[in-house]
Structure formats: C-alpha cells, structure tokens
Amino acid sequence: MDVVILGLTALTSLAAYAVGRHRLRLPARALRPAVDRMLEGLGLAVVFFAANLAIGGAGILLGRAVSGQFVSLYVLDDSVLLVFSVLQGMVFAGWRDGRVPEAVR
C-alpha cells in the first residue's frame, strides 16, 4: 500500500514535470520557488489549524461555563476543519506573495 501511494505520486509528479517542461515550456529554475511557496502555504495552514483549534476549544469551554450547556470538544475533531485550514493557508500565502496580476492592476 505504501509503495503504491508513493510510487503513484512520484509517477504523476514526473509526468507533470515532463508536461511543464516540454509542453508548457516552464523553466526548471521556477520549480524551487514553487516548492517554497507550497511549503509557506503549508506552514500557514498549520498556523490557521492551531488557531482554529485553540479559539474553537476556548470558545466551547467558555460557552459551557457561561451557558451551562454541554458542547463536546470533539466537534473540533473534524477533517473538514483541517481542509479549511489548508485553504486559509493557501489563500493567505498567495495574498502575502503580493503579486497582483496585470488584469487587475
């Protein structure tokens, strides 16, 4: 299973590299900055995820104390929160990148 997943990802990555280099004529030197941007987005996703968990957890505990109603902390144990955090990280990283396309200048 592990080999299949790693092998499949490596295969499609190589195919994407070949398409990028030969069909789309993308420069090889632009790959490293692209990886850096992905890692930056991922790092920001971690920050958003931690913030979502911390603020959500504090809000639930505060809500319990104030209202007396029980809300489980397990509502935060949802994969969708992780996906949303990744989206938040990607958008924020792109925004921080600060490159405004010609069309909107």
Add this chain to the structure above:
Amino acid sequence: MLGLGALAALLVCAFTPLPNLVSSWLALPARIEPAGAIVVLGSSIFPDGSLSGTALRRTVYALRLYRRGLAPLLLFSGPPGSGGRPSEPAARADFARELGIPGSALLTVTAQTTREEATKVAAELRRHGVRRILLVSESQHLRRANPLFEQEGLEVLPAPADLRIGADPEGRLEVAREIIKELAARLLYRLQGRA
C-alpha cells in the same frame, strides 16, 4: 520552516511505524480477570440511532468478555439521547439484549465526559456492591480513564478493545490523530486538576 516541518511530520506519520510504536508505548496493557462488572465507556451513535464503529467495537468486545463469564453485570455508559434519538447506552443495551444477554445483567448510565462517566458509574456500581471492574475502551483512552475510575474507589482492570495499530498510511495517520487527541485531553484534564 513550519511548512517543511509539517510535511516531514506528515511523511513520518504516514510512512513509518512511529505512530504505532508511540501508540503501543502509551497504551495501557490489558488485565483480563474476573470482576464484578464490565464497564463499557461511551463513544457515539449515528443520527439514525445505530452504533458508530468505535461504539460497536467496544460493545462487541464487552459482550465477548461477558460470554467468557468474567463478570455478571454489563454496564454501558455514554452520552444521553437528543432530538428523538436514543441514548448511546440504551442503544447498546438494546443491541446486547438482541444478542441474548439477559436484561437483568444490563445497566446503563448517561454521562457527557469521561470524568462524569467515572463519577456516575461508580455511584451506580456502589448500589450493586461492585468494587472491581473490567473497563472497556480504546487503549489510548484507558490510560486517561483508568485513574479517574480509581479515584472513585474502584479497582480497575483495563480491557482495551483495540490496540490502535495502523496498517496503511491512512491508518497510521488515524493512530497519530488519536494520540494527539488523547494527549490534548490529558493536558486539559491536568490543567483542570482532574488527573
């Protein structure tokens, strides 16, 4: 830097045996011996009232322990029902009855948290003169639950329903997630002065 760390953590958790090793290290070893009651901790049920995978696994394991004659009582605890949905303990007791467990052997207690389960279960078992229990949950959860039940004056024999070993990348990530969740819960209990 944080992104690189996250990527490295993802790869290590998904493609190395580290989560399984940590899970085994943190797990409470089973101690299966005769007791006064088998206590099955709560998990969750689906909106249609059927048991979730975790709830079912714990229940089936407890039924096997009961069938082995390890205790005369089976106590199911867990969240109360809402919106017309039965409580999880009631759903489990119905399931046990359908599989031939006599109603006289079944007890139920509703509680929202593990701490509340310990308090209410101990009170219920005191009424039945039970001091020694087989406690059924996942091995990670038992590490946190055991001391809470011991604080209530019960002698606790851990009976893990699942060792939480991931066999593939997704399974190992699930194990890592359970470890993080349990460690966070333990930290919260410690901060609240509960364990």
